[in-house]
Amino acid sequence: MQRSSIKADMNLGNPSVDGKRSRNSADGKSSNRRVLIVVFLSLVIDLLAFTVILPLFPSLMEYYDKRDDQGSLYQGLKQFVHGFLALVGAPDTPRWNSVLFGGILGSLFSFLQYLTSPLIGAISDVYGRKPLMILTSIGIAASYALWAVSHHFTIFVLARVVGGISKGNIGLSAAIVTDATPPENRGKGMAMIGVAFSVGFLLGPLIGAAFSLQAKGQGGEFFVTPALYALTLAILDVIFLVVFLKETLPREKRALSLGSGFRQAVSLIHPGMLFNFSAVKGVNEKDMKGMKSIGFVYFLYLFFYSGLEFTLTFLTHSRFDYNSMQQGKMFFVIGIIMILVQGGGIRRVKRGRELSFAVKGLVILIPSFVIIAFAYHQMALYTGLVLFAFASATVVPCLTTEISTYASDDQKGAVMGIFRSLGALARSFGPVFSSTVYWCFGPVLCYMIGSIALVLPLILLRRIKSHVD
DSSP states (O other): OHHHHHHHHHHTTOHHHHHHHHHHHHHHHHHHHHHHHHHHHHHHHHHHHHGGGGGGHHHHHHHHHHHSOTTSHHHHHHHHHHHHHHHHTOOOOHHHHHHHHHHHHHHHHHHHHHHHHHHHHHHHHHHOHHHHHHHHHHHHHHHHHHHHTOOSHHHHHHHHHHHHHHTTHHHHHHHHHHHHSOGGGHHHHHHHHHHHHHHHHHHHHHHHHHHHHHHHTOOSOTTHHHHHHHHHHHHHHHHHHHHHOOOOSOGGGSOSOHHHHHHHHHHTTSHHHHHTTTTOOSOOHHHHHHHHHHHHHHHHHHHHHHHHHHHHHHHHHHHHOOOHHHHHHHHHHHHHHHHHHHHHTGGGOOTTOHHHHHHHHHHHHHHHHHHHHTOOSHHHHHHHHHHHHHHHHHHHHHHHHHHHTTOOGGGHHHHHHHHHHHHHHHHHHHHHHHHHHHHHHOHHHHHHHHHHHTHHHHHHHHHHHHHHO
16 A cells, blocks of 8 residues: 555656546546447437337327227227226317327336336346347347237237337446446536437437328228338347447446345335335435435425326316417427527536525425416416426436445446336326326316425425425
């Protein structure tokens, strides 16, 4: 120790040594920047494929309704939807049927993410991020291949199941950003993930809408072309990751075995253990309490947020008679605002200020839903939607950045996987809850209840912030 210390002291002020250190530092920053760019582009490619199906759901449901026989999975699900609509007093029309079908399949997709995200994260802590990113991307490509041959609804559901199981690439992307960035710059990386989502959800549905318009003038198996489009993008994403993604978790920083990580991740299928971050070991009591608190706030926020977001299509159609194109324009405006906020503001948030910005996002979100609840004119609606978009761009990236600071190098994958899993669990049940309230009590009461309920995560987040400060 003394000899190396003397050697280090002798090197201080040595121009050649200092220059080497500067070059190494610059090379490290350049390498990290390349990793972030690769992750960003990979997510954009992935999300452009993932979101193309959204405008096609009504046409797909019409196709399976005509094709599938009595006793099939589709007809059984159709009877369930009819029963639900009758229970809550919602109008039994083809439009609402297709929306609810999409909601059920979306909830299934999120529930599968809830089951698999912590497992994929824990495995990546042992074997590295790149192999798992490639494996999950291959699984996503396989789901699109199944979609291309889904002549029956059962095969289509199987495609969604395979896609849901494989969708751990989002949590892995957050873990890679955590690996590749120091805490003070991590917010920028998480904001880039948010921007990728915004770009994907901005352009993907527009491409899907073009396929949807094409489907109206085309009979038969119209879904084959968009499915092959998504499959092509997914294959390109796999090749892109193989060629350009560098491993960000060195062997010396990995967990030693699956013995602890994998078995504990399996146990996290139990929601109680999930909320307790049971797979994360060696964390002091204060940090563990912080992780649990942020995870619980994240779940509550997404539970109410995702439900109210889902019912926006009901509200705009019933109150303003919006068609699919007008709703597409609405989400386009929301997407543009989110890109501007995340690209121009959130990525510049200084380390230690993430919780403050998350609080601001929640403070803005609550009145946005109140405004939307009482919006009977376009101006009022879009005023609420602008506030909604700002909050949408703020809360999740800031909470994701904050939770990443609690993870050690060999457990980042598990922590980010658990965090994503909590969000997926919230998105599994939030739309069902809000849809029930919407149709039982009407839009005004639904959005007012949601606004009041969001006060709880706001209070909890302010309490966490006060302890951190």
